Amino acid sequence: MWFSKFFILLSVWVMLSIEVESSTHWIVTESGLIQPRLNSPFDMERPYDLLAFLNQEKRWDAIFENYNDLMKHQKVIDALWFDVGEHTNSGTQILQDKDCEKAGNINAIDWHASILDDGSEKVPQEKYLFPSAYHGPSTDVPDCKRISSLTFSMFAFEHLESMMQRDNLSANPEYVLPELLTPIMTLDQFGHWVTGVLRENSSSWLHYHMASMFWRIRGNAPKALECSRRAVHYAPRAYKDIALGSLGVVLHRAGKSNDAIIVLSAAIDHDPTSFVNYFAIANAYSVIGEYNTSLKYYDDSLKLNPGMELLMRHKYGVMCQAKLSLRIKAIRETLNKLRDELNVYTQKQEAWTKLQTEFLKTIKNGEETIEKKAFERMSADNCA
Known part of the structure; x- marks a missing residue:
């Protein structure tokens, strides 16, 4: 009693x-x-269990607190999905961008493009020792490593990692007409001729530089670098920018853009009037994603060679690429947030399900009761 x-x-x-x-x-x-009313959360299976009775309201409220929390996360997830859609549907806006229109198909732009600089704008023509006509053989190639030995030299940037591992580098051939080197020889004849000149004068920086251009056209990065090393080593200060520029371009085309930037910066320091080196370093900065710096060097190159179509296209290309990269970055950040929210939502949903399961064990007609009460409470929340 x-x-x-x-x-x-x-x-x-x-x-x-x-x-x-x-x-x-x-x-x-x-x-x-x-x-308790029928179908009430207090219509318990074990009404005599005092502790269970005292905790029943906490269980009941916890279920709805978890539900409301889930709904908040659901709204965040919906908003993030909307943002993803907005960003991914922006391709049309990019295509209509003025800079992107001027650049054309940016996927077709070669960010490793280069301009062969034979030094003819600075070096007197007689220094090249070109014959008036050439009908000789075309069997020899300028293997600079065999023509002369060169010890370790900081001035040739051999402390750079890419230079220390130069034997393992590779680069695509530079598709340049051999006639740009000399109109009187084929590429193979040119290689044979420059080999002979270097054997007679193994300290000629100019002909080491020309040998490097031969290997650049052939697409042999290690041999091109060996010739450029010697060109840099033997070149007088007045011409060192030419040799450094070629060395930097080979490194960039071999995928070592950061090291190429160091070498090309030195080339520009030696002669800030060469548009070729500005163009090369701008391409290197484009590849590593430093678009603002890249744009600066494209502008510098255009000041020295205004209106050159190749320079203009690369400039507009990098401006378009910068805008596209910002959108890609925004999409990536949104997807990361979405992933985190989905993980949290999944964890809370599992906790919510567990709470309901435990609650159902305590009351009569568990599933019917919680479904009815959940509907009533959610309806009340919606009306509010």
């Missing part, structure tokens, strides 16, 4: 201490007995 009185008093205390809406969980029978 005393337990029944205690239970009644406890029930009254619970009714007074919980939220107003919780009062709908209880009814008073004709005999004056307070008991």
Whole structure:
């Protein structure tokens, strides 16, 4: 008897201490007995379990708190999906951008493109020792490493990692007409001729430089670098920018753009009037994604050679690429946020499911009760 009185008093205390809406969980029978309504969360399978009864409201509220939290995360996820759609649908805007229109198909732009600089704008023609006509053989090639030995030299930038591993580098051939080197010889004849000149004078920086151009056209980076090393070593200060420029271009075309930038910067320091080196270093900065610096060097190159179509296209190409990269970065950041939100949502959904499962074990007609109450509470929330 005393337990029944205690239970009644406890029930009254619970009714007074919980939220107003919780009062709908209880009814008073004709005999004056307070008991839970049917389908109430307090219509428990084990009404005599005092601890379970005291924790029931916490369980009930926790379910809806988790549900509301899930809905908040769902709204964030929906907004992030919308942002992804906005960014991915911006391709048309990029195509209509003025800079992108002027650049044309940026996928077709060769960011490793180069201009062969034979030094003829600075070096007197008689220094080249070209014959008036050439009908000789074409069997020898200028293997600079065999023609002369060269010890380690900091002045040839051999402390750079790419230079220390130069034997392992590779680069695509530079598709330049052999006639640009000399109109009186084929490329093979040119190689044979320059080999003979170097055998007679193994300290000629100019002919080492020309030998490097031979290997650049052939697409042999290690041999081109060996010739450029010697060209840099033997070149007087007035011509050192030419040799350094060729060395930097080979490194860039071999995929060592950061090291190429160091060498090309030195070339520009030696002669800030060569548009070829500005163009080369601009391409290197484009490849590593430093578009603002790249644009600066394209502008410097155009100041020295205004209106050159190749320079103009690369300049507009890098401006277009910069805008495209910003959009790609925004998409990547949004997708990362979306991934994190989905992970959190999944964890909370698992916790919510676990709470419901535990709650259903405590009440009569568990699934029917929670579905009905959930519908009523959600409807009330929507109306509010």
